[in-house]
Amino acid sequence: MQTRCVFCGIVQGLKPALRVYEDDRVLAFLDIHPSTPGHTLIIPKVHEARLEDLPEEDAAALFRALHRLVGRIRAAVDAPASTVGINNGPESGQEVPHVHIHVIPRSSQDRGGIVQGI
Ligand code: AMP
Numbered sequence: 001m002q003t004r005c006v007f008c009g010i011v012q013g014l015k016p017a018l019r020v021y022e023d024d025r026v027l028a029f030l031d032i033h034p035s036t037p038g039h040t041l042i043i044p045k046v047h048e049a050r051l052e053d054l055p056e057e058d059a060a061a062l063f064r065a066l067h068r069l070v071g072r073i074r075a076a077v078d079a080p081a082s083t084v085g086i087n088n089g090p091e092s093g094q095e096v097p098h099v100h101i102h103v104i105p106r107s108s109q110d111r112g113g114i115v116q117g118i
């Protein structure tokens with residue numbers, strides 16, 4: 001397997017990460033610069049920059065992992081809500097060119113906005 005980006009390096013165990021979930025197609029780990037406590041990234045193990053280019057099986061596995069994790073992430077940091085989002089392409093703010101879902105625990109005290117507040 002090629003190390004095509006920093007997230008591939010994490011998948012391969014070549015770069016450190018605080019891993020919170022793994023299955024045969026998906027890995028989740030804490031964001032290194034969390035927007036709020038518990039900010040987690042869920043990624044497919046396969047390298048693909050854009051969601052639309054991901055094989056359907058990996059996209060399905062990614063959403064299955066999201067469904068499994070989103071409530072547990074929120075509960076782990078005792079947050080009442082969460083924001084779930086994908087920056088899909090550089091013009092949307094995507095910096096790491098490997099598909100990733102942000103799960104960001106939210107509370108009424110944080111200063112964040114709505115995901116569609118572009
Ligand atoms: P995006 O703008 O959607 O590409 O966001 C990339 C996210 O990856 C940012 O929130 C970064 O803080 C996070 N990130 C970058 N490198 C690492 C890393 N080595 N481990 C964990 N998170 C990372």
Ligand code: ZN
Nearest residue numbers: 005008047098
């Ligand atoms: Zn990659």
